[in-house]
Amino acid sequence: MNKKKTVHIISHTHWDREWYLPYEKHHYLLIEVMDQLLDTLETDPNFKSFHLDGQTIILDDYLQxxxxxxxxxxxxxxxxxxxxxxxxxxxxxxLTSSEANVRNLQYGMRDAKKWGGLSKIGYFPDSFGNIGQAPQILQQADIKAAAFGRGVKPTGFNNAVIDASAYESPYSEMKWQSPDGTEVTGILFANWYCNGNEIPVDEEKAMRYWDEHLKNLETFASTTHLLMLNGCDHQPIQMNLSEAIALANRLYPDYTFVHSSFNDYIDAITKETKEQDLKVVEGELRSQHTDGWGTLVNTASSRVYLKQMNEKTQTLLEKVAEPLAAFRYLIDQTYDHDLFAYAWKTLMQNHPHDSICGCSVDEVHDEMVTRFKKSEHFTEMLIDRTLEEIIKHIHTDVFDDEEVYPFVVFNTLGDPRTDTVTVTLDLKRAYYRDGVNKASLRKLSVDGFVVTDEHKNVYPVQIEDQGLVFDYDLPDDRFRQPYMARRVTLTFNAQALPALGYQVFALVKGDCPATSLVNKACQMENDYLTVEIAQNGSLNITDKRTAKKYRGLNVYEDTGDIGNEYMYKQSSDGLVRTTENEVAQIELVEDSPISATYKITHEWLLPESAQETLEQEQKELVWFTNRQSERSLKEKPLKIETFVTLSHQATYVDVKTTLNNNIKDHRLRALFNTAMKTEHHYAESVFEAAKRQNTPNSEWTNPDYSQHQQGYVDVSSVQQGLCIANKGLNEYEILSSQETTIAVTLLRAVGELGDWGHFPTPKAQCLGEQTVEYRIIPHSGEAERFDAYQLAHAFQTPVITKALPVQGGTYPATHRFIGVDKTKALSYSNVKVAEASGDVMLRYVNLDHQQHRLNLNADEKWTYYQSDVIEREHQPLISNDVKVNGHEVFTVGIKSSEVSK
Known part of the structure; x- marks a missing residue:
C-alpha cells in the first residue's frame, strides 16, 4: 500500500533588499509586509510559521x-x-571572497541565536550558481542540508515542469558533495520558489490548482514529502492560508497538507532519504548540463567598478585589518569585535546577489558606491589605529647611522613575501603649536639615501620628493595637532618579509649602485624574465627558468553586446575586433633602481554603440537571445593606455590599463595565448582552485562560455603554466581552438537591467575613465602552480608600512607573530580573534587533492586545537604534526595563557 504523502507548505517572501527599485522603496514595502506578517501571526494561531528568507538583515531593516x-x-x-x-x-x-562567505554565515548565525532561533538550512534560493565548497562550509556549522534554485538542471520557472531525467539528478533531492568529500542533502526548487504561491480558497479553483500542482510536485520528489513554497519576490503574505490548507485537506484526503517550516521539512525528508540512494552531485553547481543561457554568469562583468571596490575593501578587512588586529591582540589582548562587525556588515550590505552582481537599477548601484566607501574608510581607520598601538612595542634602535628614518613593513599574509614596497616618510615635521619655518623645511636634502635593515643589507631606493605637505595628528588625549612636513615617498624591493609578521627598515644616507632593466628598445629583462613589447602593443615574455616563450600576450578584443546586466549577447553582426593588427605607441616612462615601466597607447577605432534598433527591442521586451541588432556604422577612437612594469626581483609582469570609455554596448577583454594544449584549467573560487573543463558539455548552446574567478585563472601543463591574477576582474573565458587562450573581461557596457521588464540602466554603460590591474605569472607547470597562486594573493593584498621613531621595544626588529611551516598547497586564508572564546583563529585551505602537513611553532605559552568556520573548539592538535586532508578548509584555534612576547 502506498504511503500517504505530506505536502509541506512553507510561507516565505524572497526579499531582494534592492533590485528593480532603490533600497528605500523596497524598504518601505518591507515595513508593510512585516507589519502584515506580525499581525497575522498574532491573530491566526493556525498560521504556524514564516521563513524570513534565510537572512537576518531583514530584521535589522525592519527594526530601523x-x-x-x-x-x-x-x-x-x-x-x-x-x-x-x-x-x-x-x-x-x-563574487564574494572565501572569508566574506564565512563572515556572512558567522554574523547571520550569531544574530539568529541572539533572537532565539535558527533556520538550519543553507538557503540559496536565487544564487546565480553555487560554490563547490558550500557543503563543507555548511557541515562545519552543523547545517546538514542546502536549498537552491539554480545550478543543477533546468529549473521550472513559473511552475513549469521540465523533463530533467537526463540531468545530474532526476529528483529535487540529491547529495551535494564538496571536493573534500563532505556531503549535505541538496534540495533543488525544481518548480522554483513560488510553486505554492497564492493557494485558492474557492473550491473549484482549488481543485484545478491542486490537480496541476500535485502532479508537478510528484514529478521530482524522491520521498513522500512534497515541498511547496508559498511566496515569491517581495510577495505579501497570504493571510487566508490557513483556510486554503484546511480546504485542501478536505478535498484531497489521500494527502496531508501542513503549514510547515524548513526545519520540519528537512527532518522529515532526512528520515526517508536515508533509506534510498540519491544521486551525488559533485562540486560547483554552475548549470553545466544546460543550454548555458540561464546561468547569469555575465553578472560577473556587469559594472566592473563595483567588483573592484568590493575586492579592495574585503581584502583590506580580511587580509590586513583582521590580521593586524590579531597581532595587536597577541601583544596586549585588545580586539574590538564591534568595530569589525560594523565594517563587515556595511560591506556585506553590498553582497546580495542583485547588488554585487551589478544587475539592478542605477540608483541601487549609486548607493552601493557610498557603502563601499563607508566600509573602506572605517576599515582604514581600524588599520591606522591598530598600527599606532603595535609600533609602540617594536624595537628600532638597531641602526648605527647618524641620519636614520625607521619604518616597519608588515606582511599580513601566511607566506614569506618578496615584493615592491612603497613608504611615505616625513624627514621633518614642524607643528603649528611650535611655529613653522617653511624655508628650513625646504632646505632638507632628499638625495643620497638608501634603505637598510638591521643586518646592514642595503637596498636601492627610488625617492619621490613630495615637498612641503600639510597634515595633522589626532591624538587620543588632546586636540588635533596640525603640522607642515617635508615628505618623501620611497620605493624599494623587500625580500622574504616574514609571514604573519614584520621587518624594520630605515632610510639612511648611503649609495647603492643599481642596474637598468632596459637592455634595448621596447625590452625589459631581469634574472627571471625577458619582456619584449611588439609593435602592436602585445607582450612576448620568456621565462628564463623554463626557457618557455609566451607570444602575443595582452591583445585587446572588443565585441558588441546587445544583452543586459545579466547576460552577454554578441551583436548579430558577429564582428570581433582586436588590436593584433593595430600599431601602438610605445614609450619608456620609468627606468629606476626598482623597476622599469613602458606605456603602450592604442588609439582604436570602434563602433560607438549598437544600432538604434537595440533600444526598440529593449522597449518591446524582445528576449535578449532573440535580438537582431548590430553595431553602429559610426566609429569613435577608444584610447587605451597600458602600463607594463617589471621589477628587479619579480617573476611576474604587472599590467595597469586605463581607458576613457566612450563606447556603448560592447565588451572589452584582454587575451593571453598560453601556447599550450590542455583540456582543463584552474580558477580561484571560494576556498578552492577549481579544476574546470575548457570546453562546455554537449547541452551548452550559448556561444559564450564565460566563468567566474576570484583572484586568478591558470592554465598548466606538466612543464609550463601561465596564471593571470587580477584585482576585481571576476569574469574570464577559456578560448580553446588550437592553443588555449585566457580571455579576461576588463569592461562590459550595457544599457538595461533585463529579466522581467524594461528597466533602462544608462550608468551600466560604464562611460568615463576606467582602470584595471592584472598580473601575468609564468610558471613551471602543475608541480609549481601553487607558487603562482601565492603571487596572485600578494598582488591583491597591499604591503602595510608605518613610520616610527628610533626607540626601544619589547618586540624585535624582525618578528613572526605566528610561526607556521607548510607546503605551498596549503593556502592561507585569514587570521582573526574569535568573539566567543577570545582565541586566535588561523585558517588555511588545502588546494591539492592530496594530504599535506602543517607545522605550528612549538611554544609552551600556546596550545592548539582544530576549530571550524564558526570558531568552536574541537580536538587538540600536536603542533608539529597537523594533517590537512585534500581540499579541506582547516581552522586552527590558538589558546594563549599569557601575553605572547
Missing part, C-alpha cells in the same frame, strides 16, 4: 523603523513561528 516590535519578534522566533538565518544577507557566493 519599528524598534518597538523587537520583543514581539523575539517571542515569535523563540516559539519557532519565525525562522531566521543562517545568513546575514543572501550573497552571491562566487
Amino acid at each position: 523603523v519599528r524598534p518597538e516590535k523587537a520583543d514581539q519578534i523575539k517571542k515569535l522566533i523563540e516559539a519557532g513561528r519565525l525562522e531566521v538565518g543562517p545568513w546575514y544577507v543572501l550573497q552571491d557566493e562566487f
